Amino acid sequence: MNIAILSGKGGTGKTTVSTNLAMTLGVSYVDCDVEEPNGFIFLNPSIQKREDVFVEYPVIDQKKCVLCGACAKACQFNALAKAGKEIVVFEKLCHDCGACRLVCKADALSYVKRSMGKLESGMAKEINCYRGILNVGEPMAVPVMRKLLKELPKEDHLVDCPPGTSCNVVTALKYVDAAILVTEPSEFGLHDLKMAVELVRLYNIPYGIIINKDDGQDNMVKNYCRTNEVKLFGTVPYSMEAAALYSKGMMLCENDNHKKNFIHMAEKIKEAFTW
Amino acid sequence: MKIAVSATGQNKESLLDRRFGRCDYFLIYDTEAGEYKAIGNNGVSSGGGAGIAAASQVIEENVSVIITGNLGPNAFELIEKAGIKAYSCEALPVFRAVEMFQKNGLSDINAAGNAHYGMK
Amino acid sequence: MVISVLSGKGGTGKTTVVAALSELAKNVIKVDCDVDAPNLYLFYKGMDVEKKNFYGGKCAKINKSLCIECEICEEVCKFGAIKNWTIDPFSCEGCGACTLVCPQNAIKLVDEKTADTFITKTDKGIISRAMMGIGSDGSGKLVTELRKNANRFIEKNSITFLDGSPGIGCSVIASITDTDIALIVTEPTKSGLDDLKRILELAEHFETQVMICVNKYDINPDMTSQIENFAREKNLFVVGKIPFDQLVMKSVNTLKPITEFAESPARTAILEMWVHMNKLMKKYKQ
Numbered sequence: 001m002n003i004a005i006l007s008g009k010g011g012t013g014k015t016t017v018s019t020n021l022a023m024t025l026g027v028s029y030v031d032c033d034v035e036e037p038n039g040f041i042f043l044n045p046s047i048q049k050r051e052d053v054f055v056e057y058p059v060i061d062q063k064k065c066v067l068c069g070a071c072a073k074a075c076q077f078n079a080l081a082k083a084g085k086e087i088v089v090f091e092k093l094c095h096d097c098g099a100c101r102l103v104c105k106a107d108a109l110s111y112v113k114r115s116m117g118k119l120e121s122g123m124a125k126e127i128n129c130y131r132g133i134l135n136v137g138e139p140m141a142v143p144v145m146r147k148l149l150k151e152l153p154k155e156d157h158l159v160d161c162p163p164g165t166s167c168n169v170v171t172a173l174k175y176v177d178a179a180i181l182v183t184e185p186s187e188f189g190l191h192d193l194k195m196a197v198e199l200v201r202l203y204n205i206p207y208g209i210i211i212n213k214d215d216g217q218d219n220m221v222k223n224y225c226r227t228n229e230v231k232l233f234g235t236v237p238y239s240m241e242a243a244a245l246y247s248k249g250m251m252l253c254e255n256d257n258h259k260k261n262f263i264h265m266a267e268k269i270k271e272a273f274t275w
Numbered sequence: 276m277k278i279a280v281s282a283t284g285q286n287k288e289s290l291l292d293r294r295f296g297r298c299d300y301f302l303i304y305d306t307e308a309g310e311y312k313a314i315g316n317n318g319v320s321s322g323g324g325a326g327i328a329a330a331s332q333v334i335e336e337n338v339s340v341i342i343t344g345n346l347g348p349n350a351f352e353l354i355e356k357a358g359i360k361a362y363s364c365e366a367l368p369v370f371r372a373v374e375m376f377q378k379n380g381l382s383d384i385n386a387a388g389n390a391h392y393g394m395k
Numbered sequence: 396m397v398i399s400v401l402s403g404k405g406g407t408g409k410t411t412v413v414a415a416l417s418e419l420a421k422n423v424i425k426v427d428c429d430v431d432a433p434n435l436y437l438f439y440k441g442m443d444v445e446k447k448n449f450y451g452g453k454c455a456k457i458n459k460s461l462c463i464e465c466e467i468c469e470e471v472c473k474f475g476a477i478k479n480w481t482i483d484p485f486s487c488e489g490c491g492a493c494t495l496v497c498p499q500n501a502i503k504l505v506d507e508k509t510a511d512t513f514i515t516k517t518d519k520g521i522i523s524r525a526m527m528g529i530g531s532d533g534s535g536k537l538v539t540e541l542r543k544n545a546n547r548f549i550e551k552n553s554i555t556f557l558d559g560s561p562g563i564g565c566s567v568i569a570s571i572t573d574t575d576i577a578l579i580v581t582e583p584t585k586s587g588l589d590d591l592k593r594i595l596e597l598a599e600h601f602e603t604q605v606m607i608c609v610n611k612y613d614i615n616p617d618m619t620s621q622i623e624n625f626a627r628e629k630n631l632f633v634v635g636k637i638p639f640d641q642l643v644m645k646s647v648n649t650l651k652p653i654t655e656f657a658e659s660p661a662r663t664a665i666l667e668m669w670v671h672m673n674k675l676m677k678k679y680k681q
Binding site (some may be wrong): 008009010011012035038041074076077095097098099102103134136137138139140141163166167168169170174186187188191192195198199202220240243244246247248249 | 402403404405406407410430431432434437453471473474485486488489490491492495496504527529530531532533534535560561562563564565567568582583584585586587589590593596597600614615618644647648650
């Protein structure tokens with residue numbers, strides 16, 4: 001059972017919720033916000049395994065190349081171009097699709113690996129922790145996310161997703177069975193929550209909501225949940241004290257004021273996803 | 276010889292476009308025939324590598340000279356390898372830019388500018 | 396003059412800052428580069444004066460009447476986008492490898508509309524923005540398009556503000572290239588500092604002048620000091636420290652820029668930050 005934690009809007013509390021729920025439920029934590037992974041700050045696992053994420057890019061054997069330019073024409077991403085007496089390769093644009101080799105009649109193309117990120121795994125207080133880290137300067141997060149999620153062992157995971165609703169999050173959703181949407185009670189939070197709901201509905205993924213930084217009142221998000229028959233798993237109340245704990249990289253669920261709340265939400269989640 | 280000028284419009288009175296990768300048109304001037312021809316820039320619809328698409332297109336037109344604002348590193352590498360010389364010019368009407376080039380009034384681009392130049 | 400407002404970490408307050416600075420500057424163009432979750436336009440009762448289709452990428456399409464179900468396309472696809480002679484548009488990267496191997500020429504690459512782009516006129520300049528189709532691809536290309544659409548409105552003394560998205564990937568790269576200033580809005584938390592370091596590394600790649608702003612700085616003065624020390628080590632200016640201010644939530648929920656709340660301490664801090672930024676921008680021009 002893999003459960004995605006997503007939001008639409010950035011900064012609503014995905015990492016806060018996923019790390020604390022993982023600890024409370026005793027399940028593995030996966031940080032697939034590979035552009036800006038934060039989960040390990042709170043869980044502080046001892047890293048046991050580290051590996052590179054490689055992608056391939058083409059290399060041209062200029063002696064064999066007949067300069068027909070078919071590879072450059074076939075490439076949809078402008079990663080190959082013909083300039084005078086040679087074919088030039090632009091590695092960072094290469095999507096590693098293999099189209100260029102398919103059209104080369106001179107057998108002049110081979111592929112070489114380069115690293116674009118890392119995967120790390122370890123343990124924190126009996127839960128397994130996994131994460132991907134994209135190298136700064138690389139435009140595409142998806143290959144790192146894909147490798148991270150594909151290689152997870154068969155166990156339950158809470159998957160901490162990146163913000164947004166486009167291709168990064170869509171990639172994560174391919175590997176999950178259910179989703180928890182984390183929002184905040186504000187106009188921006190609600191606006192972006194609706195986009196996230198549209199996304200999980202599009203993929204027929206069962207979902208529920210957690211409201212973080214909740215004001216304790218009957219707010220616009222609670223109203224939305226009622227009117228649209230959306231499951232609300234619970235709220236994490238706003239408090240300066242919680243904000244301070246977070247700012248220091250500390251876990252809320254280890255604090256007496258918050259422990260019960262996370263246990264309560266964990267129970268509701270288990271029930272809802274019949275797990 | 277043929278001269279390519281990055282342009283905002285399709286005729287010789289159009290202003291030169293300082294961007295190379297994402298200008299709307301290239302005006303190709305054939306010095307022997309004394310004629311201009313406009314081609315749409317493929318770089319406009321490119322996701323990444325607009326400079327590469329634009330440079331490839333211009334290379335295929337067999338030009339010897341490019342007049343533009345500046346060239347990003349990808350386009351610059353291609354142009355240089357293709358043996359094409361590039362010159363920098365202000366946003367003048369295209370035919371004036373060509374005149375200035377012919378009078379040796381333009382400085383040449385001999386190093387790549389920042390990537391995505393002209394994307395202000 | 397182009398000022399990109401970025402953060403690395405989500406939720407630090409970029410949109411709040413962009414909306415406020417846009418009110419303080421005279422001649423302004425706004426571009427909402429957070430195309431996945433665009434919020435900037437919510438602050439303005441604007442009128443859409445332009446709407447265009449945006450084609451973010453290509454997708455392969457199989458002509459079932461020609462398909463002989465040989466599965467060669469499925470074998471060749473490196474993204475697992477083809478199963479049972481059907482293409483999953485969310486996995487398809489538009490590479491065209493399948494079109495090259497199909498013995499029946501039954502597959503074509505087709506332009507996919509992924510967003511609507513808008514120019515929205517507000518009573519203070521335009522916003523160039525987009526509404527992306529849910530789950531779409533091509534964020535970076537879309538950001539580039541939004542910046543290009545906004546270019547038409549540039550005047551001699553206008554300032555373009557780019558409201559960036561969180562992260563460091565293609566849409567952030569497209570918001571940071573060829574800008575004059577990158578204002579990084581961070582928060583005094585361990586996560587904030589971690590993410591600040593990564594976005595800074597990216598900014599260094601692109602040689603844009605970086606300025607730092609610490610939002611909600613008083614929730615952890617110790618972390619704020621750490622950020623200031625870090626900035627000093629890197630020879631970077633912290634141009635503003637905005638206090639935590641309940642009125643900011645009110646500003647978001649009433650959809651009015653914080654500059655409209657005269658007693659707001661955050662407003663005062665942003666005003667001071669703008670003065671500081673202008674001093675530095677004058678210096679850089681020399």
